[in-house]
Amino acid sequence: MVGPPLDALRNYATLTNPQSSLSASKLLLSSKNCLAVFDAYPKAKYHFLVLPRYPFPPQSDPDSKKSIANLDSLDDLKSLLLKTSPAAREEILQDMANMASEVEEMIRDEMLKSEGFEWKVDIGFHAIPSMKHVHLHVISDDRISPSLKTKKHHNSFRPDLGFFIPIMEVQRWIENDSNMQERVDALSGAEQLLNTPLTCHKCDEFISNIPKLKTHLEKHFQDERASALRNIARHGRQRSSDEEIF
Template sequence: MTSSVGKGWTASLLYTIKDPKNLIISSEDAVVIHDKYPKAKHHYLVLPKADIPDIFHLNQSHLPLLEELFLLAQNVIEAKRCQLDDFKIGFHAQPSMQRLHLHVISKDFVSDCLKTKKHWASFNTKLFLYYQDAYALIKAGDRIQRLNKEIVQQLYDSPLECNQCKFVAKNIPDLKRHLLDHWTQKQ
């Protein structure tokens, strides 16, 4: 497989996983790190140690690795004393970073790093591919396909609907206030 070592921010995950102080949990095949720009109270990335550039390179030979990534996702949720039902686990359908990575993100989306409609859409529309769906595609012998540009743009332009109720925000600050209300009510 070709190396995915690159330049700039798209390759930053490759450098992050090489520093042991960044690792929360690791196994022989994968590591868990904090997302440097978390979009929720809890936001972790599970990365394989193998050089797999993105979800589009996955095939049936990667099923055991995908199972390991999911196990580590569950482990970090447990280690943080959280509940699995409070998290989304999956991949970006339009990855922007080099190296396959599985997002483990709490559904609260309370974060100073959640700044744009694109951030919201990447986790709360079909731009987020749930682990179970990705696994089922690969197990069936299919490959994950890139979304066409028109669909991607439609998803980025979709209304800012709360992921916890039917509220539709007029902008990101409005949505963030609403999400904070949900979060404080749960505390």
């Protein structure tokens, strides 16, 4: 199957009026500075992308004299960290984080409606993205999807490898950017992490192939669902510490 064009997200980001230009099957949310879109090939039950619009902020914004970033500086996380001023990258990341938080709340509402319980949502960047224009993944940690087909797919979203970088970690980087170049250099070498042996991101069990991983993850999900529903029946719904919104 052929994937989306490499510049598809860039095209979305530069739309003057995304609400009228994008269908409801593509656009989830939009604000003056950011968009949230459906991932075309989701790697979990819920998978969305948050990206900054360009110009950022829009030139139509009466409080804005000019864009604080250019297209080149918004190519990917590495470009954002190195090619924008500290104030600009902080503003862009914060706006992306704010929209990601909205998306997460929408996901949690849908989880309750569809499954009767909530589970973990991961929010972060790929060290080396597959598409142009910096974007943030908001993805449920079940990793159950027909589009998850390879070891690289799974490893690219494992939160313990370093290829998937949580938004809060990136925000900590910019709070103390004394070794920013070293961190960016590490991003450039992250592709080798995708060759890490296939291991369940939930229990660290080695899995020999993707079909077995899919069966394994489905069992995790059903066990988690049964446990959560029993707990809700006993105590009512309470958000656990690992479900807190950042």
